[in-house]
Amino acid sequence: MDLKQPIVWVHEESLGSTNPALEDYPEAPALFVFDQDWIDSKHISRKRLGFLYECCLDLPVTIRKGNVVAEVLAFANRYGADGVISSGAVEPRLQRHGAAINRDCPLWILDGEPFVELPRAPRLGRFSRYWREAEPVVWESYKASG
Amino acid sequence: MLEQEFPGASGAISPIRGGRQAAEQQIRKIDGKRYARSRDHLNGAVTGLSPYIRHGVLTLAEVRDAVFQSINNRDDGSKLINELGWRDFWQRMWQELGDHIDDDQEVFKTGHSASSYSRELPDDIRDGCTGLACMDGFREELVSTGWLHNHARMWMAAWLVHWRHVHWKAGADWFLEHLLDGDPASNHLSWQWIASTFSHKPYFFNRDNLERYSGGNFCKSCSSANHCPFDASYEQLETKLFAQRVPIRDVPARRQGHRSKSTARPNPSTQRF
Incomplete structure (x- = not known):
């Protein structure tokens, strides 16, 4: 409603x-x-x-x-x-x-548009762990926009 | 208006303007390639977008797309996209930690106990009369504009925690009074990264590092230039500042270039406030 x-x-x-x-x-x-x-x-x-x-x-x-x-x-x-x-x-x-x-x-x-939409909650704790999962997904939209 | 409405608030308005128009002016200047080359320098091509991102004037997604539009290939934008990733990471950490973001995330790796650090910000730091041209200069910029280059934030935080033995929370809270991009996620966790309660080792620096990335401008006019507390090798400072040896040689560099010949410590400017 x-x-x-x-x-x-x-x-x-x-x-x-x-x-x-x-x-x-x-x-x-x-x-x-x-x-x-x-x-x-x-x-x-x-x-x-x-x-x-x-x-x-x-x-x-x-x-x-x-x-x-x-x-x-x-x-x-x-x-x-x-x-x-x-x-x-x-x-x-x-x-x-x-x-x-x-x-x-x-x-x-x-919710607005997220920076990166991950299929599951990423592992946090240290940036490197998160970025291993997030970085490839972020760059997918570069390929898409290019 | 603000003076009448908020008589208790200190200071004047920042020269950095808020609002969408100001944010758009700033985002048009994005240059991923120049950013990657020069960002560690105080006069480098940093974006100045953090206040707008922090308050949602620009979303991270918008900035991401603006970076993509400013580059010809992925390499040119990887550093800047990486920094946007830091912002997203801090926000996710905050979501997970909630109010516990105010707590030490881990023990100090400095050899000093958490209780040995002062919980009060010393007056000479708050007032900008420490006699150190660099630190008084950073304080002036922080208080008058509400913005500081990331490297200056790191130097100031390291000095406060490791040289002045002030608990990171006292410094972090002071930053939040002033920073237009003040956000406990990026701010507190970066202070903790410096302090070593959110990293494997403390971050510290020496005069050589500060002079290089500040163009030597502070040291020329500093009344303490001849007895500078930062004028030493990393090995000497490590012995002086920490009660236990901090392994500085066993961590692989996370980035290349701009490395001091006098030390094996990787350039630590990978952290973003």
Whole structure:
């Protein structure tokens, strides 16, 4: 079942026009929240905040600051949204935010194009192990594009 | 606006602009061949794309395709594609480790215990008044622009951990305050690679190495040039810095070229922050 009236939550790992949530739901109101707790606890400098802000200016997003979960839910509420669309995040902090949002409002995560798609999860631990498996697959698309 | 909204945040805005347009300007300059030849040099043809990749302004897939378009054969792009692979690897590691990325992944191979390293960043480093022109210069660039060349990050991290005996986490957290591409995956695990808690041996360097890849610019004006803590052979530094012998001759070089004649240590600049 598709969401009828979702909002989009844009986070720090996907501040580009290729954000799959923005691409797939161009009409949905979108929000970015400066995470005040993160900024305070990690002493994030103004340079970093300025960079994030400039990235946001290129996107069709409303910008807020504060508690990310509360802001996203309030934004969803304001638009009478039946769900939140976002993009996959690696950072545990963002995953926790997503889980908390999902407790109150359905959250759909969309994934963008991966760097390399491997048939099975590669062995990590050391780069060389991973790269032995990944490198040939990455270069397949060079042959394809050439 | 940012000053009003974030009165607690320190410093000024970076000259490096955010956003898609700035990212596209940068990606158009990609030259895989020149990158491979010169990337270890501070003035080499590095891409400067890391802040845009970190925040998803550009995806790794887009950059991969841009590299493919910039080359005539696979050899020309293999180094740069390899570095994109590092980024993907770090992200996969983070996905697997979660919050444990903050922990030592392995024991230190320096002969020193984890608890012997200071958990505080010394004030002279934070303030950029160490008297070492190179390190104060790197600190200035880090704090004013939010970006540092990978080699500078490695030198600074090695100096902090091995010469100043500061725990990698204190340095890594400080970097994240400032780096526009600040990402615990690449940053913390690279610091751990330097420290030896995510590698088989610690990374260190000497003056010869730093002078070569920085064009000697720092040493010319350094007030400590005559008593430089890096001015020694790798063998001497190894004895001075580590409590146990670190085998530096038994690891095959992972890349060719640019190797010092004075040491058998492989050029270590294979790690990406």
